[in-house]
Amino acid sequence: MPDSPASSRRLLVALAGQPNCGKSTLFNALTGVHQHIANYPGVTVDKKSGAYRDDGRTVELVDLPGTYSLTSFSLEERVAREFLLTERPDVVVNVLDASNLRRGLHLTFQLLEMGVPVVIALNMMDVARRHGMTIDMATLSRRLCVPVVGLVGHKGTGREDLRRAIREAADRAGQTAPATLNYGDLEEGMAALQARLSELPSVQAAVSPRWLAVKLLEEDAEAERLLHDCLTNAHGLLDQARRTAEDFAHRKGLSASDHVAGCRDHLAGDIMATCVRHQDPGRVSLTERVDRFLLNRWLAPLFLTLTVWVIYELSIVQGYELTKVTWPLLAGLRDLAGSALPSAGFLHDPVARSMGLWMVDSANALLNYVPIFLILFALIAILEDSGYMARIAFILDRILHRFGLHGQSTLPFILGGVFAGGCAVPGVMATKGIPDQRARMATILTVPFMNCLAKVPLYTLLINIYFVETKGLVLFYLSTITVIFALLVAKLLSVSVLRNMETAPFVMELPHYHLPTVTGVLRRSFDRTWLYIKKVGTVVVAVATVVYVLLQFPGLSPERDAHYLTRAETAIVDFRASLEGNPLVAAIPDQASLVTLVNVYTDYRADRLLASSREAAQALDARITESHPAFAPFLLRSRDPHARAAQKALRDLAVTRKSLRREMKDERIVNSVLGQLGRSLETVTQYANFDWKINVALLSSFAARESSVATLGVLFDQAEGENRTLEDRMGAEQKAAGYTAMTALAVMLFFALYPPCLATTIMVRVQTGSYRWMVFSIVFPTVLALTVASLTYTVGTALNLTGLQMMTAVYLSALGLLLMVGLFRQPFGRTLARPAYADARQDGA
Incomplete structure (x- = not known):
């Protein structure tokens, strides 16, 4: 018997499912090492694809972003839906958490309405059994009219059964009709709209008329755009959909979208009643018992603080210790590059050598963070897979939301250095998991305000010159005022330049606790780190070249x-x-x-x-x-x-x-473009009492924060035969020129709010996918920092205040403004998180 067409071609299979359903673990089990990580075109959402061989043909597997539905609220939802509509996969594997089946069925119904061949992968069967749940998979398959396969993804149990189900579903594509949900009082109007859509070949060729009819009644903006793409004049159909939805709302006092959601939930409950049996409905699960401690009103902050400290200690502190091992390797690579480049001259080096080593040094500065990233991403994977990451967001979301941020903004701020000692590069990298796009952008743009380790030397230098008697208090002010400014700026951005950016209803599920697998954690850590290396490597060359030219030319006379x-x-x-x-x-x-x-x-x-x-x-x-x-x-x-x-x-x-x-x-450097720029900027920075030397030091610190002190050490050089510290040299010269503690305060506040360093701006470009936002991350903090520094110096000098008095005044003013903004409630609410075990107990009721 000859092979069917489906058996002789390459199969495209999509994995779809809600977050925390074990989709990534299942993807790893199916594809093994044959994986590729990239981004979907134009967005920063991970695109993970892999392949495996089955029955003589190649199966390409694409892991879609985790999503609760196929609406247009969030970026992940739109990316997943766009892939299904444009790529037309041969089979969609809908991964469901067997222990939280009812919640997952909402996405299943929408996939079935799209008309794509679906296979249900009922994952985490072991967790369901531990919770006393028995699932009748045969009945579930009959109710949904699709094959259902039970799995334990992290153990590989059921993997071959799933591969066989995928193969059979592809061979039977188009031979069976999927289940259709009946929407009761809305069904008549929906059927009429579906009938009109079915008569249009352009719509039939692009999308399922049934799915499109449902989305139009839900007033889905992306569905309306899709209809316009299919028809030259879609106003008649849109008017019909709008009239049907308005008539239903008038008759029932309920919007069509709410009614659709209610029908889906009712059907999910009915399926649970016929397919799932609970041995002990009143039993308190382990997850609920653990949450009684971890989410306790008084203990939750302590557990959260401990978790954050462990992440910071292992990734930033211990990871930085590992750089002492990797840095000699990078230095060896630099020596190797140096030996391959033209030899150095006595005074002048060939341009090929100086530029080549500049590029290597720029790359090494970023590659030196690799040990930190490996540990950081592994710890994040553990938090995600265990289920505690969602609980961190739940604990802090109410506070951060008042300032346009998200509960998951906590980790980026911690990694960036809330008090001192972090790094903005891993902080910006950690924003990738924030689902709300507006909050994610606000976090990316404010993480650099945190006190990274490289800011500390300049603080130490100036405090030891001008604030010797009050070192501790001034350092406390600097350590905490950056957090205050970050929250205020996040609020300002969210109501101004980010106000039109997409946001989503706050939907959070507190999943069951799971034990992460070593393979899954390591794979995700290496995948994300490798993606960082590849992306940064393509951007750093261009940016480093520009900085090199600005520092080298026009050169010496x-x-x-x-x-x-x-x-x-x-x-x-x-x-x-x-x-x-x-x-x-x-x-x-x-x-x-x-x-x-x-x-x-x-x-x-x-x-x-x-x-x-x-x-x-x-x-x-x-x-x-x-x-x-x-x-x-x-x-x-x-x-x-x-x-x-x-x-x-x-x-x-x-x-x-x-x-x-x-x-x-x-x-x-002094005569370079940057040096001349430092002199020309004196007309602007004079209001903060910055001279050209301070300007050059601040400009050079853009390449690396540590460069500020190093540049000052060069500019405030000592005479031959002297052996004084930089504090002595700089203090004596600046005080002789009339500079006071007010100048030092203005410099420190400017430095605290100064634009991110070169490595961080590159990461902003990587995470946002936009040079426009990268430029904004430089320009806006510069204007803000210069404004704050100038006002501080001008007002403090006019009132004849001391540096400490003015620092106290600035701090208390910022804190008061923060409290005022924080007390102002948002005009819209947020959906509270629901534990997964709440649904499980409801299902058993």
Whole structure:
């Protein structure tokens, strides 16, 4: 018998289901390692696809975003629905949580109305049995007119049965009619609308007329758009749908959409009554017993604080310790890149080398976060799979919602550094799971206000100069005022630039607690980290190139270049003079060999610092002896007086060269586009009392927050022979210029609200998928920070206040405004979360 057409072609299968139904675990069990993670075009929702071989053909499996329905409220719902309508999968596997069947059936009914071949994957059968539930799958299959397969996804139980059901459903596509839900008093008008839609070939070819009729009566905006796409004139049908819905609402006092939802819930309850039996309906489940503690009014904050502390400690603190292991590897890659690029000159490097190493350094700065991300994503996966992540959102949502945020905004803020020591990059990354798009954007744009670890050095520097007697109080103010500003800014954004952004009714389900699987946690951690590496790698090159050009050009003038060249030639003459009569001078007969020697010496000293043991150092010496035998006496320890004299002379020359190159670099920065911009900005920043040096330091900190102090250390350089700390040098110079603690306060407030660093702005671009929002994340905080800093300095100076008095005034004003905004209630309500076990007990009633 010849193969049917379906058996000889590639099958496209979609996995659809509600959040926390075990869909991802089932996807991993079906596809194994043959997976690909990307994003749906134009959005940041994960697109996970994989493939497996079955009965001689390839089955491509696409894991759709978890969604409770196929309406147009949320991004996930629209993405899932768009995929089903445009891609037309051969089979849709509807994954249901067997222990929470009634809630999941709402999505099932909508899939059946779409007319797609459906297979029910009844997952978590082991959990249902532990809850005393027995499900009659044969009766359930007859009620829904689709095959039903029982599964335990994390153990792989039922996997082959599901593959067989998918294969058979694809072979029978179009041969059986799906079940249709009867909508009672609305059915007559719906049937009439469906009949008219069925007469239109363009509609028949695009979508199920039954599904479209239901959506039109529900006044679904995306369904109306779809009808317009199918017809040149859809006003007649839309008018009919609107009249039918209005007549029904007038007769019954209930909207058509509410009636549809009620009919679905009634049918779900009827199916539960005929297909599910509870052995002990009054038994209190383990999940409910655990929630009595974890969601207790007084204990919930303590458990939440402990959870947040563990996440922070393991991912940020311990993960950062792991970077001490990975950084030598990245440094080794840099050395490898350096050896492949053109060699460095004595003073000037080829553009290919300097730009190439700049790119490598930029990439390394981001790749250095990989250990943090691996741990962070693993912990997030554990929280998600266990069911506690939904409870975190539930605990804090009421407070954060008042400021346009979401309960799941908590974790990004913690990772960003609520008090001090976090990092905005993983904080922005962690916003991916926030389902409300408006709240997600507000979180992305305010996470950088948190006190990342890189902000602390500048705070420490200025506090130790201007607030020596009140260090603790000022640091407390800075640590908490950023949270206050973040909440206020989130509220401002949500009612202004984000007001038209899509939002969704707050639908939250507190699922049963589950024990996460090691395989699932590790797979998700590696998948998300790899996605970060790929995406950031494509953006960082472009942004780093722009920053490089702005810092390098126009470069030194010919006169200054000649000045440094003369000093270099003098140092070389002195070096050769010190080696006069030394037989080792034969190893450097010309200028090229001397430059090579200095480069080898520089690389050797860097590698020697990375040598972690005596054996590693000896191996390095052996490599030098083998690769550069003529240079070895200049580098390796020796008692030979000629070698020791040569080593001292080379060390002095290398120090001079390093000093000259640093001075040239500093002068090039001052004269660069960014440096000149710092001077030109004085006309604007004068109201905050910032001079060009502070401007350049703040501009350079855009590449990395730590650069602010490093740049100030260069700009406030010390005279030859002095050995003073940066606090002494900067404090003496600024106080001599008339700067006070009010200036320092303005700088710190500006820095607290300053735009995110380069790595974070790249992550904003990745998470939003928009250069427009990336630019906004730079411009808006700059304007806000400069306004706050200027007002602080101007008002404080006019009132003749001290720095501490003005800091207290700013803090109390911001706190008072926060309380006023927080007490203002939203004009719309939020749906309360319902525990999954509440439905289970209702089903058993």
